[in-house]
Amino acid sequence: MAADPRPARSVVSSDQHLEETRVEGARVFDGALLDVRRDVVRLPDGATTIREYIVHPGAVLIIPVLADGRFVVERQFRYPLHRVFLEFPAGKLDAGESALVTAQRELTEETGYIAARWTRLGLIHPTVSYSTEAIEIFVAGDLTHVGRKLDDGEFLDIAEMTSDALLAALDDGELTDAKTVAALLMYLRKHQNRSAPPLGAEGRA
């Protein structure tokens, strides 16, 4: 049987009655993008069932903040949903790459900016039921435009929007990308709704 590809177990004792344990598992599809697993698991009541899920290398999301407070955002066609989405810049970790290095690489590739200030904002999980994906969220400040260099096969537009404009897009149903909505709330908690230090007081790259 294949090695367990999931993150290390993290279950406090008060949650142990909810835990499922791995009996065996196998890779059932190994594609260009997706690594699909099918595990037999033992449930809390001793019965067994099947869990199928995607093994994901991890991703980053970047909130790039211009000097006037506006965010740099993207419009990108997403093939599975057959439409264009309004999103913060994001991308997957390359093998062996740290989240911060991924964020620095993706920001420049996709938006053409480099940032002198990087602050880690937190972590989200987009699809807890069928993917191991975790997204590290960073705020990028002190931006300088150096020109973008999209990957082959990557096409996207860049725009600048205020937080109020993003919130209006959420209210209108135009902004539906969950990672972007979640990151926006985390940003507003830290930089708008509380007496937290301003952007950049916490770290300089």
Add this chain to the structure above:
Amino acid sequence: MAADPRPARSVVSSDQHLEETRVEGARVFDGALLDVRRDVVRLPDGATTIREYIVHPGAVLIIPVLADGRFVVERQFRYPLHRVFLEFPAGKLDAGESALVTAQRELTEETGYIAARWTRLGLIHPTVSYSTEAIEIFVAGDLTHVGRKLDDGEFLDIAEMTSDALLAALDDGELTDAKTVAALLMYLRKHQNRSAPPLGAEGRA
């Protein structure tokens, strides 16, 4: 080649330069849970590439609001991530089932409540890069406890939390489920930060 399983195309003319078109596609894994596709697509520059993605039946998320304003939330072990998550109740549509009926069914199955008032809050997309999943978000009010009836193989705990407690869990890194964070912001936009009508003024089931 298999029929196109994606949602209907929705691309405005100003975004057509970003669009990718389907050349051919096939199902590459048909599991108990996951339906995995691999399509050849034509990019905006005429080149072709591969897109792999999950075909998902759609899901719902329910924000159950008690008379004192607290939310009913869940703690559930999520196998792919090897840990327990704090989440709003959620679940997948059964074949032919409407989102509202799914929400009503899942609320009772998972939390033991029925709701006399249902309001649709909006739509989010958890994984735009590799899934067709869309999640309809509902607010459930006027709750009555009738006792839960979990699906076979489903184990989860119920708790009651204020919106401030959920926001604190987000600040602390305990709340990382993106659909729950996104739904919380949508709820706060409608019911706290703006002079919107109170919960339930919009529809009664």
